[in-house]
Amino acid sequence: HFRISFSYLCPASWYFTVPTVSPFPRQRVAFLGLFFISCLLLLMLIMDFRHWGASLPRDRQYERYLARVGELEATDTEDLTLNYGLVVDCGSSGSRIFVYFWPRHNGNPHDLLDIKQMRDRNSQPVVKKIKPGISAMADTPEHASDYLRPLLSFAAAHVPVKKHKETPLYILCTAGMRLLPERKQLAILADLVRDIPLEFDFLFSQSQAEVISGKQEGVYAWIGINFVLGRFDHEDESDAEAPQELAAGRRRTVGILDMGGASLQIAYEVPTSTSVLPPKQEEEAKILLAEFNLGCDVQHTEHVYRVYVTTFLGFGGNFARQRYEDLVLNETLTKNRLLGQKTGLSPDNPLLDPCLPVGLTDVVERNSQVLHIRGRGDWASCGAMLSPLLARSNTSQASLNGIYQSPIDFNNSEFYGFSEFFYCTEDVLRIGGHYHGPTFAKAAQDYCGMAWSVLTQRFKNGLFSSHADEHRLKYQCFKSAWMYQVLHEGFHFPYDYPHLQTAQLVYDREVQWTLGAILYKTRFLPLRDLRQEGVRQAHGSWFRLSFVYNHYLFFACILVVLLAIILYLLRLRRIHHRQTRTSAPLDLLWIEEVVPMIGVQVGP
Ligand SMILES: Nc1ncnc2c1ncn2[C@@H]1O[C@H](COP(=O)(O)OP(=O)(O)OP(=O)(O)O)[C@@H](O)[C@H]1O
């Protein structure tokens, strides 16, 4: 005779106990069996939920972290399922080749290819850079392929030979080539298209060698950084670090600023156009808006992004210095003529330049005119002298060069600054990363005021970043002032704007517009994968389906077992009641046999 009582931890008024049952041996075994099975199922269910729970964002973040750590390992060149892609960035100051690779597409049409930078057996990124820029081949276009050979041989040595035939090669040129006359551009490209296939068997054709527009360059940079930051992921909105969504179901994307040697780009996502612009500006704004679909199926509109992007040719660090020197030369010669002076016409009567370090002497030559200059290292005066180079028109909304700029919500935005934005803050000043205007201004001012002799001494003692060369030391003062003017006076970023990161590596990956370029150019590949391997996909979806049905099946089993237990208990209870009505004395009798009741009269 034993009592099964379940008293649940709940308010006293709810205390209840399950009636005592006296199951018979056979039934007792069956009952115990059912009870055991249901506990087991419940236990498995709880384990399952725990596992499910783990697959929610916290685990997803961890997965992403692991993936990033995984990216730092050497690329497994034995894995023949990997695909490779090459992008040559022919910049104004140099050319670099980036070797990318990606595993077979994961089958989810909403995902881009998971493209990463290849890493060699020492886990170093497979990238090679040469100087000067390809525009140096302007007068000898027949040597353009010779110029690029070191980069292509480098890539050929890293990509598995049997993969060369299916490895696309993109040669994309930026501002350096844009500044050449078109016929010179075409002559250089024609030489590449003709000669490279004679020596390398990469997947390469005429359409893969081009001078891209500044707009394309800006869009590619925007795609690259947002891909690396996971801002195109949609599934884990509840991810703790997820910033406010720009539109339902999408994560906020970051804007980019990219200042090269010759051109400057800015790109950032704009919400569907709310601001009503005057017709002229409306027209202009349309030209500056890039709308593109990152889905591999143009029908998937949730991957359509609307990005304000514009490029400023001649606003790169080096070219701006050229324009500055032109300006100073013309101003000085005009002043000399008007005032009968000889400033800068001889080394001992140099023009004092606030944008060069103190004591540094230099000579500016333009069409047989010569100007001797000497640095006087005054960062603030330098900034003031750069104002005319921003070429702002007098309307309030105008930005650099009088080009319309779509309003930026500085309180709800994040920007990444690349190239010169990174070099100017990191190489010499060592404050790359989170940008703080006043801190940068102070560090730049101090650097500018240092004597050139001190700077060269420190350079020899290796006090600056290994990337910093003498060219960097010489123009750091000018470029930091120019970058500062462009950011705050040109693009109207507040002086204490807190959401700008200057970067070259993000999660240990060099983020370049070249990554965005190959992501964009391969965005339809997944579709091809899907179509080619429909079977795999169908199988995949069947598997996923069955997995889901499994869970429903699972719940159904639990329900059935619990129902059986409840019915069983109710049946036992009915039996028990019937027994007590007909067999009450029996119980007492049983008790009497076992424990004689003293003084209790049993029976009539
Ligand atoms: N790692 C580096 N550290 C310091 N300076 C650098 C570094 N790499 C390039 N530079 C210099 O910074 C300037 C800008 O280089 P960057 O490669 O960004 O421009 P680019 O791509 O050649 O020009 P553009 O994009 O306008 O065609 C150049 O003067 C270049 O010599």
Ligand SMILES: [Ca+2]
């Ligand atoms: Ca560049």
